[in-house]
Amino acid sequence: MIKRALIKLIVFLALVSIVIPLLIILIWSFASSWPWPYMMPQNFSLRGIEEFFGGYSGAVNSMFTSVLVGIGTAAFAVLISIPAARAIKLYDFHGKSIVDFLLLLPVIVPATSFAMGIQVLFIRTKLNDTIFGVILAHTIVSLPYTVRIMAEVVTAIGNKYEVQAYVLGANKKDTLLKITIPLLMPGLVSAFSMAFIISMGQYFLTFLIGGGAVVTLPIRMFPYIQSGDRQIASMYSLMFILITLVVLLISDKLVRRYYNFESTYFFS
């Protein structure tokens, strides 16, 4: 009994240690001064709201840019990952283990190292300063995650349902649309969510590749965090978290309307 209580306590503490910092962000978003040694802010203001929604700062535009880039990245990464994951899990070929290893690289090697080397190539190919270029770069760093998630789902369902569809007379296209995609859906949503989260959070890569033409939320937020304007930085963080969650929830709900499945990686 004591043990159970102890376990409960630990779980509770874990939750608290997640929630408290987030709560502080929420409070700071509306606090104008919160000096030592007070446990609560002494003054509140709507400066954060004004900055974000006042219309002049471009924050709302940035939010849309971020979401656009995030969704683009996620869609792109997922599309690339499906065949890649299937190739790795359902086929036997020479160099499989090398491919497996290479696909892990973008998460292993610091994104900054890669970004610094890639910048000139992107400028030369005119991909720099374009949304597409940013999406491309984000896709590269998301791939290890999306491929791995898709690989897990592919392993779980194998290709037996597809063979079944062929047996029942379905051609490649029908099988892909009516069997493969629906069955991969939970994994697709998970991979999509993961890529979206990764894209949303990119600062350095966006900044190098997007220059100033693609001003995402982190690009707008970073100077405030650096300059230590806690209220505005917190408001940006808050909105960042909210918009990320909203997009994830909407995409999940949308997909669930058409395909029913039990659970995904990010939502349970």
Next chain:
Amino acid sequence: SGSNKKGAVDRTDFGAVLAAAKGTTVNFYGWGGSELTNKWIDNYLAKYVKENYDIKINRVPMDIDQILNKMIGEKQANVKKGSVDLVWINGENFNTAMKNDLLFGPFTDYLPNYEKYVDVNSDEVKYDFGYEINGFEAPYGKAQFVFINNPEATPQASKSAEELLEYAKNYKGRVTYPAPPDFTGSAFVRNIIYDIVGYDMVKNLSADKEEVYNAIKPAIDYLKELKPYLWKEGKTYPSTIAQLDNMYADGEVIMTMSYNPNHVAAMIQTGQFPESSQSFIFDKGTIGNTHFLAIPANAANIDGALAVINAVLTPQMQASKYVPENWGDLPVVDMNKLNEEEKELFTAVKIGKGVLPPEELLSKRVGELKADVVPIIEEIWQEEIMK
């Protein structure tokens, strides 16, 4: 961005420039860490150029070293139409940009307002951290280093480095400064050097480490003496001025500093600093500088950029920039060149809470060092003080 055909515009005719600039967007890159500054650009400058020239400003918040980096990257890749049209710059960074042929110019002669409102012969307009400008930059605003504390909490306002040392001893562990190369921290160190060894002893130093070291040795000794009384016994320093500001706001330290004399007003207004915060400067004066606007050599919309700079130099813009609630940046226009009506714009501005009057500031204003000496001082600080 720009739709103008390069070379087709006769820039000596500002009307042609404006015509070419009409309907375009100017990508204005610069530091974006201050809500006030950003707001002024977004709400005043952008509005002004939209209404008067039909130009849109796209403000891109980015640190200057990153902007230069981007420009260098573009140059590396031989990009003809770059993404930066207008850049907020000064000092060492200007020097770097010039050395790498990154800037367009000379262009100040194209601007009607430059000749009309600016004292083109003053050192502060001809030189930027000791470098000749030669028309590659137009002044944007002026800044001056100030200290900030709260006289209600700690009455003493140090009038010199010596007094500052006493002050630190009295409030052990509650005074510090940002570690160079933070811009403000670096300026603090230079101020100490000026105060200890005198501006004249250092203003003509060349970029030779040995020479610099010998010249500033007494100041280094002073900083070493100060160190044990600082926050965390000087084992570590805030890495940015922002961090120091927040520590001051939270009461963790009792003194902060700024390269913007109006900073304190803004912080009081947003409620971050205590109401009774007050700026102060040394009797021997503090460093002042001018910040500038420049146009990259590969800018896609040079005409638009010229138009925006011209707008910045109008008394209306300079005055609205001077209003503490808007930004509080010191104007670069020459009061003597203004008519009464225009002068009235400035005199009507009420200086903010805790800000020193402009007369006091301007009377105790010392010039900047040569830009290439600054990194050497920072290096010496790293080696002597930090380790």
Next chain:
Amino acid sequence: MNKKSLVPYLMLMPAMAMLAVFIYGLFNGILQSFGLLKSAGLNKFTLEYYSETFRNGNLLNSIKVSLIISAVSSVIAVILGVVLSYLFCRTGFVNKRAYNIFKLPIVIPHIVVATLVINLFSQSGLLARLCNLLGIIGSQQEFIPMVFDEKFKGVILGYVWKEVPFIVLVVATIMSNIDGNLGEAAQNLGASPFKAFIYVTLPLCFPSIAMVFIIIFTYSFGAYELPMLLGPTFPKALPVQAYIEYTHPELAHRPYAMVLNTIMIVITIAFAIAYHFLIKKINKKVEVRAYD
């Protein structure tokens, strides 16, 4: 399954194209570290930049600091993550709604994490205030410095906060499958729940745990945000140093940044290769899927 079929290669094409860009970036950076940077007027192969970087005593210090940060934070995060995963599975917490709260940190970018850490753990942070309120400390100075300190406590805390949920997300799912099934079998053979965990569940989760470990380890080794925003003035973590060198306005200075980058690339890839071989060995033992 024909080994010679072209089909898998075609399916991998898009991903490989992406990887090619990635690898191009790496090589480009590495070339620059050897002084091959045409636009800066450098086109002679030289080891100059390396020798100079190594001569400057700071490098080894930076590498050490970075390794310590990533090793300590990753080990703590993995231990905490695995323990929490276990507890979450045991209590059925993974299936509760509140579990979703635990996934939130995954969404939060590192730069925001930095502000969280300052808000909570700096000497004027909430924790210090709480200690003050409770009379544990009398002034801010008495609070153990956790942010901007030479031990990188704040940086480590930040990483742990962000990484533990990631580990839990990956491990708990796998663990609850194994624990419910084989764990039951082990208990039934006389193992206490703890022993069942140690002998059965843990070894079977090991590949996934190793996987997340290598991801977070290399990530925290190479990321500059947290050490830059929360680290001390000196010593500087390797990626921070690289970042500073990179943003040096002189183009001719670029190779120095690339030397540091190359060092980071070499170290992380070395870890990845070690991991790859280790995991291959383990995978041979644990073919959970093939068996199911």
Next chain:
Amino acid sequence: MKGLILMQLELRDVTVSIGGNTILKNVSLEVEKGEIICLLGESGCGKSTLLKTIAGILRQDSGKIFIEGKDNDGVPVEKRGTVIVFQDLRLFPHMNVFENVEFGMKIRGVPKAERIRTVQAAINSVGLSGLEKRKITEISGGQRQRVALARAIVLKPKLLLLDEPFSSLDESLKDAMRELVLNIHKQTGITTIIVTHDKKDALIMANKIAVMKRGEILQYGPAKEVYENPASREVADYFGNMNYFKGKVVSNTFYCSHFKIEAPVEDGTYSVMIRPKDLEITQEGDFEIEDIKYLGDRYSIQIKKDGDCFNILKENCDNFKLNQKVGIKFDPSKIIYFKEKEN
């Protein structure tokens, strides 16, 4: 009697529910030391649940479980001395054959020398010597089954619980495994409960059979008794397709549309059950042969009259042909009366 024999296992009114559904309802069961018990019942009736409850993996809502006379309430899984061999085996994929079998002893801290001896003996006894070092993925289904069995028996449990141990095996492998379990039982005398849905398993191996349906034990008794004297139609049906004749008994005579016969039961409505092998056909009558199926060593014949179908098992049927008219005949002592509710 009850109090005198020490029961190895006793369940008293055990009720178990999972997720709000009551899966087992007031199950009582007594097992003597050394017995083999078979649990029969259709899929989903709660057989596995019962085993898991005995092993302590699930907890009963009410009722008591005694093992060797000791109340096992609150005793955790690992301390009960019961071992389940799960239907899906649950061999540890990260251990080889030897390590799997060794696992339980290692956990118990048995000294290495003794461990190796016992494990090797067990592996030999299930006929797997030579495969000790094989990974689980490298052995066949039947071999895995035997590893699971060996893993359990080395622990000399007080109770061995086997959950459908032969369900996924070939007929011949099944025979061999049955022999193996019986042999091991002969050697060790471990009290064993086997879940199965094959009546052959039950009849060959069990001392007693318990037939379950919807979470309840319908009948529990010696194997032959349960098979030959099923307490209800439900129990009888579990052992295969039976023939039922519905009719009435009036003063010791059973009347139905096909025959009448002396009946040693009280008056009422009855179904009379005759097993296919106990029903014989004669050359004359008004039943028609609907179908003859060759089963290899027997024939299954289906006859029909007035819409009623009956099955007959015969060793040979040289004298009968499809659509032939036949009569029926049976030994009255082989029939079973089930009383029906009057309508």
Next chain:
Amino acid sequence: MKGLILMQLELRDVTVSIGGNTILKNVSLEVEKGEIICLLGESGCGKSTLLKTIAGILRQDSGKIFIEGKDNDGVPVEKRGTVIVFQDLRLFPHMNVFENVEFGMKIRGVPKAERIRTVQAAINSVGLSGLEKRKITEISGGQRQRVALARAIVLKPKLLLLDEPFSSLDESLKDAMRELVLNIHKQTGITTIIVTHDKKDALIMANKIAVMKRGEILQYGPAKEVYENPASREVADYFGNMNYFKGKVVSNTFYCSHFKIEAPVEDGTYSVMIRPKDLEITQEGDFEIEDIKYLGDRYSIQIKKDGDCFNILKENCDNFKLNQKVGIKFDPSKIIYFKEKEN
């Protein structure tokens, strides 16, 4: 003959290898229209591989496959007109019962009205009406089996291939499913190949049986013939434990240690096979009863002499007891001679 009857399916020397291993070796097989063929053989002998090759899921290395006389080389899976029902069913988890059954017709673009009619009829015929809207996870194993069957038959394939369709079912459900398949076959006449390892399935349902071992067909012929006249011990053994007496035939007399008997075969070393049900025991003799097992409707008796064990199946064994001395008796016409290699 061969040329005259149109074969529904003809395999000629089909060889298949997977991952370098030859799984099927020169398999030839002819199936007439409307026949039911059962493929028997131990686990891993290549039964599933054969079905997959016929369906085009695997490609043969050499040999030809003709369906309705047409060479199917290069014809993709979906155009062969063959449908497999896999052992693991592979019902689409994201579709309900109706949608699963409908899938193939929808793909073929059958008009909606006709589709609904056909699908509903199929669902009714497998006894699932009312469950159309259920998700696959919401129906029982036996019901799933029937959905899979319905899904296949609505397509009226030229060849229906069933891979161990009843292996995981209860005995009673198995009987019901067998009936169902036979009924459907009666209605549709679809040529059907069934993989199974239950001889009962084969004998009840098949027109012809093919017994496979290690990728080869050992014997192919009418069900009863294969069962009663196995071509080799291997085939015979597949149908259960047989009794073998090893001995010699010298001038039409078979001598072995237990008996001698007139033999209609040439001289040589032989194993004589007698089925357990054909071996009878008598009250006198020098065999000893080792074991008696009650199988419900029969008894299995094991007798022993000089270390040789034999099995006997008897309807009842009231007159025999354990350890009793007995003799044996059999009908010489029921025995089968297998020639052994001389040593």
